[in-house]
Amino acid sequence: MPNLRVLLEDKPEKRVLLLGNEAIARGALEAGIGVVTTYPGTPASEIADSISEIAADAGLYMEYSINEIVAVEVAAGAASCGVRALTAMKHVGLNVASDMLMTLAYAGVRGGYVIVTADDPECYSSQNEQDNRFYALLSNLPCLEPSNPQEAKDMTITAIEISEKLELPVLLRTTTRVSHTRGPVTYGRLATPNLKGKFVKDVKRLVMVPANSRPKHEVLLRAMERAKEISETSPHNKVVRTSKSKELGIVSSSSAYNYAVEAADLLGLDASILKLGMTHPLPEKMIGEYLKKHQKVIIVEELEPYLEMQIKAIAKDKAPDVDIYGKMSKRYFPKEGELSTRVVAKGLADITGKGLPIDFSEIKEKYDEVSKNLPARPPILCAGCPHRASFYDMRKVVGEKTIFATDIGCYALGIAPPLNVGDIMICMGASIGTAQGISRVTDENTIAIIGDSTFFHAGIPGLINAVYNNHKVVVAVLDNLTTAMTGHQPHPGTGVTGMQSASEKVLIEKIADGCGVKYVRVVDPFKVSETETALKEALQNQGPSVLVFRAPCALVAVREKRSKGIRIEAYKITDKCTNCMACIRLLGCPALTVEEGKVNIDEALCTACGLCISVCPFKAIGGST
């Protein structure tokens, strides 16, 4: 949609509308970053996706790495040679990369290195809503938190500067509402990316054996003392508003800050506001002085009481008389879910005793009435989605039985009726491992469902485990030839790189073969009877088997056809239809609707995948002529 070439314009002072994530990409260009790595994940994807679009022209290197820890390894390798680097990932990606992160903090970097973690309060597209600011505390690394696109760009540059000064990686933590908000961004100068590094051998610094790690821990702690000084004078930590009475103060960061400002205005509060942009390490002196000047201080932050814990510790030493309100001793603000101006206003009203000028309970009451019986509209598999065909094939063979350990990707939407495929799902790659434990202790057939991108990311060690320990599981790799859920990024199976050039395709069936799996088949899920046969054979197997269900993502296939001007002839219901509802009951295809009691195919949605033809007992679905 947006023309990303705008990111390459060297027009300082130009004001452009950018998504928070695009602003981080622009920041990378202004900071002269040479290497960008990522593993995709909402809400972080557009940072690296937009770099991928322009990397060749910008003269930098970009890659979709196999997973987040490899992404950090590649970038850290480049940064150890003095090249500036950035890695982008979603919050849970940092769990995968954490082993590297914790000790990279000891080894440090030479070129500036920023790791972007995009958190997802409210779980808009995530399996949890962990607060990654705690990774900053845990790893002892500096952390910056922008609240809007302009800051997202500026802080990317600041992060690189701090990183180079301290020779440490720096975390840039966004949330969905920062990454996925568009707002005005004023450009600075573009820099020329430097891709030429030099590896200087230094065993004491870079080889983290115990004898070297011990002194490096000390070095890290000293660097963080310097980081604290940076934080004390950082322009990103500042009192943005003063109060007349000097009674009430509000401390906030990130998206929560926006709500705090608007909620304070809504209530007409006379409050000063301290905005924190560098939230690790905190500017202790500055916060101590701020606390001393107020009687009451309210801390407004999303998710965990990360600031509150630390600010209360500061208060104990520096301002023991100040009353601090937040979410610890009493929950004025929730720890779960995202905040909003309404939620923050309610908390502020409760603390200050001010009345809310809008009667939200009245709105809610009225809204609950009108929306009571409204049909739900959860996300579903697209019309023509190959995953629907795969699940239909599986259900046809196993009926109601079988335990499906599923994984993360579009195919997780298979849990919806009528397919109901998916009995356990925790994190990327876990399908293959959990299936083995379930199979070991039950008499049930277990099928692990995993996408192609997820298989490359975290499925392979689990598969080797199944071979080594001879677990009886069927691993169904749903290979739609893309990373669909997060925006259709390429992966090793696609033969396309982040630089948008061709590369060797890595074939899943060859990997399975190489891991020692005895039964490996590739099937086309739309060929129902062939797939049925293969699945029955796989289930007979006493050890692990791998079935690769290969058919392209329908959304990608339709887009390609459209761009080539190929018309898609939707299927039609003919007069042989008896309204038996088999297609509706078994598939849940959004193109199949029931209008005035009759089955109908929505021609705008139908991709002519033909699955419903295999399902209809009366052969009542046909191609149009």
Added chain:
Amino acid sequence: MKTDEFNIVLSGVGGQGTLLVAEVLGTAAIKEGLNVRVSEIHGMAQRGGAVVSTVRIGEKVQAPTVLEGQADVLVGFEPIETVRSLRFASEKTAVLMSDERIFPSELAAKKMTYPDMKDIVEKIHRFTGKIIIVETEKLAREAGSTLTQNIVLLGALAATEKVPIKNESLIEAIQELVPAKHVGMNVKAFKLGYEYVKKMKVQA
């Protein structure tokens, strides 16, 4: 309430092009030197699920999301989704709604029928009397493709004369954001949506 902000809520189904309309509005606002925030939901929510985008224009605007009851305009790309976003509406809100129904899959599965249009309009009336129903599919077809229904609605929105952005800026933004070969069709869709509401106002 506050006059230094203008709030637009765009409510529809993933794939209907709410994001493009939001981006056009945001881009046009920038062209006029205004401050703006656009909120979007990507990823999981896009697979045919309910989606809400918001556009907020005004000097003091910081948060991207709209407070309950505070929409100046609610643009409903689909009748059920219009009702689902009524929590943003109050008597000050103008509702623009497409009559294009998209059947949630739950209906077929649970043997339910699509709610009556009369009921839907009644529900909206409990929040505001200002409602305009736009025949987006018909107008988009006239423009050249049913895929331009989102831009028909944008034209209709411009015709309410509430949005503090000039038509020229909106059209310029469309030209920048839509692939070159589809610009003509989309500009036509904009004009058809615009005239549709203008004519309606004269009749009223």
